[in-house]
């Protein structure tokens with residue numbers, strides 16, 4: 044056994060997460076990190092437009108209204124779309140730690156069908172950190188923060204530097220992004236992380 048695993052259970056030696064002193068204040072809205080992000084970008088007409096707020100721990104909350112464009116079966120949300128909403132919410136936890144991280148593993152339990160027009164209330168929290176790996180869990184509830192539990196997820200995110208995107212992204216989008224001062228500000232916010 045190499046000891047290298049992608050399981051979403053924190054390994055021995057994992058430590059509790061620490062809320063970064065410059066994390067957004069509890070209740071503060073975390074704006075979209077990228078205009079054309081399918082999960083949160085305002086520039087994607089059929090995107091999910093997930094809106095995330097900072098929590099008071101190392102956690103975030105979000106809402107997502109399921110639209111007709113998100114169907115998998117008549118009148119019901121597609122499971123992959125729901126997993127995307129969870130991924131987006133979990134991904135925003137990077138703001139609470141002030142690190143950029145990409146999804147390594149995302150395990151989702153679909154507990155209830157989710158009809159079109161439902162407002163899903165999502166909650167995500169970091170449970171542990173081990174080196175570059177960030178362990179997190181999320182829930183999705185129907186209609187309100189205390190509504191019926193429709194989704195549950197566990198995930199491992201892996202910390203990366205801005206160079207990850209510059210190296211792997213299609214050059215046209217990377218160049219456009221680097222030419223946009225607002226976008227550069229987002230990236231810089233993470234780079235100054237001590």
Ligand SMILES: CCCCC/C=C\C/C=C\C/C=C\C/C=C\CCCC(=O)SCCNC(=O)CCNC(=O)[C@H](O)C(C)(C)COP(=O)(O)OP(=O)(O)OC[C@H]1O[C@@H](n2cnc3c(N)ncnc32)[C@H](O)[C@@H]1OP(=O)(O)O
Pocket residue numbers: 047048049050076082130131132133134135137138143144145146147148174175176199201203205208209217220221229230233
């Ligand atoms: C210039 C433009 C900049 C614009 C962006 C700027 C800022 C962004 C700002 C804010 C972001 C805010 C919000 C984001 C919200 C939502 C976004 C949704 C998130 C996504 O939707 S994101 C897309 C899907 N995602 C991917 O596109 C990842 C593809 N993949 C890779 O890019 C590599 O695969 C990577 C980097 C994961 C690892 O590669 P690597 O070479 O860096 O690291 P390495 O392999 O050495 O692993 C190091 C340690 O991670 C463990 N590990 C590795 N892989 C794992 C896995 N799969 N699961 C669990 N653990 C794993 C190893 O086991 C080892 O652990 P240990 O050290 O203990 O052995």
